[in-house]
Amino acid sequence: MVNWTTEEKHAISTIWAKVDVDKLGAHTLSRLLVVYPWTQRYFSNFGNLSSPIAIDGNPRVRAHGKKVLTSFGEAVKNLDNVKAIFDKLSHLHSEKLHVDPQNFRLLGDNLIIELAASLGKDFTPEAQAAWQKLVGVVASALSKQYH
Amino acid sequence: MALSAEDKCNVKEFWEKLGENTHVYGTEALVRTFLSFPATKTYFPHFDHSSGSPQVQAHGKKLAAALTLAVSRLDDLPEALSSLSDLHAHRLKVDPTNFKFLSHCLLVTLARHHPGNLNPEVHASLDKFLSYVSSVLTSKYR
Numbered sequence: 001m002v003n004w005t006t007e008e009k010h011a012i013s014t015i016w017a018k019v020d021v022d023k024l025g026a027h028t029l030s031r032l033l034v035v036y037p038w039t040q041r042y043f044s045n046f047g048n049l050s051s052p053i054a055i056d057g058n059p060r061v062r063a064h065g066k067k068v069l070t071s072f073g074e075a076v077k078n079l080d081n082v083k084a085i086f087d088k089l090s091h092l093h094s095e096k097l098h099v100d101p102q103n104f105r106l107l108g109d110n111l112i113i114e115l116a117a118s119l120g121k122d123f124t125p126e127a128q129a130a131w132q133k134l135v136g137v138v139a140s141a142l143s144k145q146y147h
Numbered sequence: 148m149a150l151s152a153e154d155k156c157n158v159k160e161f162w163e164k165l166g167e168n169t170h171v172y173g174t175e176a177l178v179r180t181f182l183s184f185p186a187t188k189t190y191f192p193h194f195d196h197s198s199g200s201p202q203v204q205a206h207g208k209k210l211a212a213a214l215t216l217a218v219s220r221l222d223d224l225p226e227a228l229s230s231l232s233d234l235h236a237h238r239l240k241v242d243p244t245n246f247k248f249l250s251h252c253l254l255v256t257l258a259r260h261h262p263g264n265l266n267p268e269v270h271a272s273l274d275k276f277l278s279y280v281s282s283v284l285t286s287k288y289r
Contacts, residue, residue: 030267031267031270034267034268034270034271035267035270035271035274052266052267052268055267056267109251112251112255113254113255113258113265113270114258116255116256116258116259116262117258117259117262117265118262119259120259120260120262121259123255123259125175125178125179125182125183125198126182128179128182128183128252128255129179129182129183132183132184
Protein backbone atom coordinates (compact mmCIF):
# COMPACT_ATOMS: atom_id res chain seq x y z
CA MET A 1 0.00 0.00 0.00
CA VAL A 2 1.41 3.36 -0.98
CA ASN A 3 1.10 6.20 1.49
CA TRP A 4 0.01 9.42 -0.19
CA THR A 5 -0.12 12.65 1.75
CA THR A 6 -3.08 14.96 1.22
CA GLU A 7 -0.75 17.40 -0.51
CA GLU A 8 0.52 14.73 -2.91
CA LYS A 9 -3.00 13.61 -3.82
CA HIS A 10 -3.99 17.22 -4.36
CA ALA A 11 -0.95 17.96 -6.52
CA ILE A 12 -1.58 14.89 -8.65
CA SER A 13 -5.28 15.54 -9.27
CA THR A 14 -4.81 19.28 -9.82
CA ILE A 15 -2.16 18.67 -12.47
CA TRP A 16 -4.19 15.90 -14.08
CA ALA A 17 -7.23 18.19 -14.41
CA LYS A 18 -5.12 20.48 -16.61
CA VAL A 19 -3.95 17.68 -18.91
CA ASP A 20 -5.11 17.06 -22.48
CA VAL A 21 -4.73 13.27 -22.43
CA ASP A 22 -4.61 12.84 -26.22
CA LYS A 23 -1.94 15.47 -26.75
CA LEU A 24 0.15 14.62 -23.70
CA GLY A 25 0.05 10.90 -24.52
CA ALA A 26 1.11 11.46 -28.11
CA HIS A 27 3.91 13.87 -27.19
CA THR A 28 5.23 11.67 -24.38
CA LEU A 29 5.51 8.54 -26.51
CA SER A 30 6.89 10.49 -29.44
CA ARG A 31 9.54 12.10 -27.22
CA LEU A 32 10.49 8.70 -25.78
CA LEU A 33 11.03 7.23 -29.25
CA VAL A 34 13.21 10.17 -30.32
CA VAL A 35 15.27 10.72 -27.17
CA TYR A 36 15.78 6.99 -26.53
CA PRO A 37 15.68 5.48 -30.02
CA TRP A 38 16.32 1.96 -28.78
CA THR A 39 12.77 1.98 -27.36
CA GLN A 40 11.62 1.74 -30.98
CA ARG A 41 12.43 -1.97 -30.75
CA TYR A 42 8.92 -2.54 -29.35
CA PHE A 43 7.18 -0.76 -32.20
CA SER A 44 8.66 -2.31 -35.33
CA ASN A 45 5.16 -2.74 -36.80
CA PHE A 46 4.21 0.91 -36.33
CA GLY A 47 5.32 1.98 -39.78
CA ASN A 48 7.49 5.02 -40.39
CA LEU A 49 9.69 5.88 -37.38
CA SER A 50 12.60 7.03 -39.49
CA SER A 51 12.84 10.62 -38.21
CA PRO A 52 11.54 12.84 -35.39
CA ILE A 53 9.03 14.38 -37.82
CA ALA A 54 7.85 10.94 -38.97
CA ILE A 55 7.49 9.77 -35.37
CA ASP A 56 5.61 12.90 -34.35
CA GLY A 57 3.15 12.52 -37.24
CA ASN A 58 2.76 8.75 -36.99
CA PRO A 59 -0.92 7.99 -36.27
CA ARG A 60 -0.12 4.72 -34.51
CA VAL A 61 2.30 6.49 -32.17
CA ARG A 62 -0.39 9.06 -31.35
CA ALA A 63 -3.04 6.41 -30.77
CA HIS A 64 -0.75 4.33 -28.59
CA GLY A 65 0.41 7.36 -26.62
CA LYS A 66 -3.22 8.17 -25.89
CA LYS A 67 -3.85 4.56 -24.79
CA VAL A 68 -0.86 4.59 -22.44
CA LEU A 69 -1.80 7.89 -20.86
CA THR A 70 -5.45 6.88 -20.46
CA SER A 71 -4.15 3.95 -18.41
CA PHE A 72 -2.16 6.39 -16.32
CA GLY A 73 -5.41 8.24 -15.73
CA GLU A 74 -6.81 5.12 -14.09
CA ALA A 75 -3.93 5.20 -11.63
CA VAL A 76 -4.58 8.88 -10.91
CA LYS A 77 -8.23 8.10 -10.12
CA ASN A 78 -7.33 5.11 -7.94
CA LEU A 79 -4.16 6.10 -6.12
CA ASP A 80 -4.83 3.67 -3.28
CA ASN A 81 -5.12 0.69 -5.57
CA VAL A 82 -2.53 1.14 -8.31
CA LYS A 83 -1.03 -2.34 -8.06
CA ALA A 84 -4.39 -4.04 -8.62
CA ILE A 85 -5.22 -1.79 -11.55
CA PHE A 86 -2.06 -2.71 -13.41
CA ASP A 87 -2.13 -6.42 -12.58
CA LYS A 88 -3.33 -7.57 -16.01
CA LEU A 89 -1.27 -4.98 -17.87
CA SER A 90 1.83 -6.10 -15.97
CA HIS A 91 1.20 -9.66 -17.01
CA LEU A 92 0.69 -8.54 -20.61
CA HIS A 93 3.92 -6.50 -20.71
CA SER A 94 5.89 -9.38 -19.27
CA GLU A 95 4.43 -12.44 -20.98
CA LYS A 96 3.28 -11.14 -24.31
CA LEU A 97 5.04 -7.85 -25.04
CA HIS A 98 8.35 -8.74 -23.35
CA VAL A 99 9.09 -5.15 -22.41
CA ASP A 100 12.10 -4.44 -20.18
CA PRO A 101 10.69 -2.62 -17.11
CA GLN A 102 13.43 -0.01 -17.42
CA ASN A 103 11.29 1.40 -20.23
CA PHE A 104 8.50 2.20 -17.77
CA ARG A 105 10.94 4.45 -15.90
CA LEU A 106 12.10 6.14 -19.12
CA LEU A 107 8.48 6.78 -20.12
CA GLY A 108 7.67 8.14 -16.65
CA ASP A 109 10.57 10.60 -16.81
CA ASN A 110 9.54 11.75 -20.28
CA LEU A 111 5.96 12.23 -19.08
CA ILE A 112 7.30 14.52 -16.37
CA ILE A 113 9.32 16.55 -18.85
CA GLU A 114 6.22 16.90 -21.07
CA LEU A 115 4.18 18.03 -18.06
CA ALA A 116 6.82 20.66 -17.28
CA ALA A 117 6.81 21.82 -20.89
CA SER A 118 3.03 22.08 -21.14
CA LEU A 119 2.23 23.43 -17.67
CA GLY A 120 5.16 25.78 -17.03
CA LYS A 121 4.98 27.45 -13.65
CA ASP A 122 2.10 25.22 -12.51
CA PHE A 123 4.54 22.30 -12.52
CA THR A 124 6.16 23.39 -9.28
CA PRO A 125 8.96 21.42 -7.61
CA GLU A 126 6.34 20.10 -5.15
CA ALA A 127 4.05 18.99 -7.97
CA GLN A 128 7.00 17.31 -9.68
CA ALA A 129 7.88 15.42 -6.49
CA ALA A 130 4.32 14.04 -6.23
CA TRP A 131 4.40 13.01 -9.90
CA GLN A 132 7.86 11.42 -9.57
CA LYS A 133 6.37 9.29 -6.82
CA LEU A 134 3.39 8.41 -9.03
CA VAL A 135 5.45 7.42 -12.06
CA GLY A 136 7.61 5.30 -9.74
CA VAL A 137 4.52 3.59 -8.31
CA VAL A 138 3.13 2.93 -11.80
CA ALA A 139 6.48 1.56 -13.03
CA SER A 140 6.66 -0.68 -10.00
CA ALA A 141 3.06 -1.91 -10.44
CA LEU A 142 3.72 -2.69 -14.10
CA SER A 143 6.82 -4.68 -13.10
CA LYS A 144 5.07 -6.69 -10.38
CA GLN A 145 4.03 -9.70 -12.50
CA TYR A 146 7.43 -10.23 -14.08
CA HIS A 147 9.14 -13.47 -13.14
CA MET B 148 27.16 7.62 -26.96
CA ALA B 149 29.51 10.32 -28.22
CA LEU B 150 28.32 13.82 -29.09
CA SER B 151 27.82 14.29 -32.81
CA ALA B 152 28.44 17.62 -34.55
CA GLU B 153 24.68 18.12 -34.56
CA ASP B 154 24.44 17.42 -30.82
CA LYS B 155 27.16 20.01 -30.12
CA CYS B 156 25.34 22.55 -32.27
CA ASN B 157 22.00 21.86 -30.53
CA VAL B 158 23.57 22.18 -27.08
CA LYS B 159 25.42 25.43 -27.86
CA GLU B 160 22.40 27.06 -29.51
CA PHE B 161 20.05 26.06 -26.73
CA TRP B 162 22.43 27.19 -23.99
CA GLU B 163 22.92 30.56 -25.66
CA LYS B 164 19.16 31.18 -25.49
CA LEU B 165 19.26 30.78 -21.71
CA GLY B 166 21.15 34.05 -21.52
CA GLU B 167 21.85 35.42 -18.06
CA ASN B 168 19.38 33.11 -16.29
CA THR B 169 21.47 29.98 -16.01
CA HIS B 170 22.04 30.51 -12.27
CA VAL B 171 18.26 30.58 -11.72
CA TYR B 172 17.89 27.30 -13.55
CA GLY B 173 20.82 25.73 -11.68
CA THR B 174 19.18 26.64 -8.39
CA GLU B 175 15.73 25.41 -9.45
CA ALA B 176 17.22 22.12 -10.68
CA LEU B 177 18.78 21.60 -7.26
CA VAL B 178 15.52 22.40 -5.43
CA ARG B 179 13.66 19.94 -7.66
CA THR B 180 16.33 17.29 -7.08
CA PHE B 181 16.17 17.65 -3.29
CA LEU B 182 12.36 17.44 -3.31
CA SER B 183 11.92 14.57 -5.78
CA PHE B 184 14.95 12.55 -4.74
CA PRO B 185 15.37 13.21 -1.01
CA ALA B 186 18.38 10.90 -0.65
CA THR B 187 20.39 13.49 -2.60
CA LYS B 188 20.17 15.77 0.44
CA THR B 189 22.55 13.43 2.25
CA TYR B 190 25.39 15.07 0.34
CA PHE B 191 24.44 18.47 1.74
CA PRO B 192 23.64 17.79 5.39
CA HIS B 193 24.71 21.28 6.39
CA PHE B 194 22.36 23.02 3.91
CA ASP B 195 18.98 24.59 4.30
CA HIS B 196 17.46 22.71 1.34
CA SER B 197 14.42 24.88 0.77
CA SER B 198 14.03 27.06 -2.29
CA GLY B 199 15.19 30.56 -1.42
CA SER B 200 17.99 29.18 0.74
CA PRO B 201 21.14 31.24 0.07
CA GLN B 202 23.22 28.05 0.23
CA VAL B 203 21.15 26.38 -2.49
CA GLN B 204 21.27 29.55 -4.57
CA ALA B 205 25.06 29.77 -4.26
CA HIS B 206 25.44 26.14 -5.20
CA GLY B 207 23.01 26.44 -8.10
CA LYS B 208 25.13 29.31 -9.42
CA LYS B 209 28.29 27.17 -9.19
CA LEU B 210 26.58 24.33 -11.02
CA ALA B 211 25.35 26.63 -13.77
CA ALA B 212 28.82 28.11 -14.22
CA ALA B 213 30.35 24.63 -14.54
CA LEU B 214 27.80 23.63 -17.17
CA THR B 215 28.35 26.87 -19.08
CA LEU B 216 32.07 26.11 -19.08
CA ALA B 217 31.34 22.60 -20.31
CA VAL B 218 29.20 23.96 -23.16
CA SER B 219 32.07 26.19 -24.26
CA ARG B 220 34.55 23.29 -24.25
CA LEU B 221 32.56 20.46 -25.83
CA ASP B 222 35.60 19.35 -27.81
CA ASP B 223 37.79 18.77 -24.79
CA LEU B 224 35.43 18.14 -21.87
CA PRO B 225 37.69 15.78 -19.87
CA GLU B 226 40.41 18.44 -19.88
CA ALA B 227 37.99 21.31 -19.14
CA LEU B 228 36.40 19.47 -16.20
CA SER B 229 39.58 17.81 -14.93
CA SER B 230 39.74 19.58 -11.58
CA LEU B 231 36.00 19.03 -11.02
CA SER B 232 36.57 15.33 -11.76
CA ASP B 233 39.35 15.26 -9.17
CA LEU B 234 37.09 16.97 -6.65
CA HIS B 235 34.22 14.52 -7.16
CA ALA B 236 36.52 11.48 -7.06
CA HIS B 237 38.74 12.35 -4.13
CA ARG B 238 36.69 14.61 -1.95
CA LEU B 239 32.95 14.65 -2.71
CA LYS B 240 32.51 10.99 -3.71
CA VAL B 241 28.93 11.46 -4.86
CA ASP B 242 27.47 8.11 -5.87
CA PRO B 243 27.15 8.05 -9.68
CA THR B 244 23.35 7.42 -9.64
CA ASN B 245 22.80 10.91 -8.35
CA PHE B 246 24.08 12.59 -11.51
CA LYS B 247 21.12 11.06 -13.33
CA PHE B 248 18.67 12.61 -10.85
CA LEU B 249 20.20 16.05 -11.14
CA SER B 250 20.41 15.81 -14.95
CA HIS B 251 16.72 14.83 -15.11
CA CYS B 252 15.68 17.72 -12.85
CA LEU B 253 17.76 20.12 -14.92
CA LEU B 254 15.89 18.97 -18.04
CA VAL B 255 12.56 19.37 -16.21
CA THR B 256 13.60 22.92 -15.23
CA LEU B 257 14.62 23.77 -18.79
CA ALA B 258 11.36 22.28 -20.15
CA ARG B 259 9.36 24.37 -17.69
CA HIS B 260 11.09 27.61 -18.72
CA HIS B 261 11.83 27.00 -22.40
CA PRO B 262 9.24 24.49 -23.67
CA GLY B 263 9.39 25.79 -27.21
CA ASN B 264 13.14 25.23 -27.47
CA LEU B 265 13.25 21.81 -25.87
CA ASN B 266 11.89 19.76 -28.75
CA PRO B 267 12.74 16.01 -28.69
CA GLU B 268 15.88 16.36 -30.86
CA VAL B 269 17.36 19.11 -28.71
CA HIS B 270 16.29 17.18 -25.61
CA ALA B 271 18.17 14.13 -26.92
CA SER B 272 21.33 16.21 -27.49
CA LEU B 273 21.12 17.80 -24.03
CA ASP B 274 20.51 14.41 -22.44
CA LYS B 275 23.63 13.06 -24.16
CA PHE B 276 25.60 16.15 -23.10
CA LEU B 277 24.57 15.78 -19.45
CA SER B 278 25.40 12.03 -19.55
CA TYR B 279 28.81 12.88 -20.93
CA VAL B 280 29.45 15.52 -18.25
CA SER B 281 28.36 13.01 -15.59
CA SER B 282 30.67 10.33 -16.92
CA VAL B 283 33.59 12.78 -17.02
CA LEU B 284 32.90 13.81 -13.42
CA THR B 285 32.94 10.18 -12.28
CA SER B 286 35.81 9.11 -14.55
CA LYS B 287 38.46 9.10 -11.82
CA TYR B 288 36.39 7.31 -9.17
CA ARG B 289 38.37 4.08 -9.52
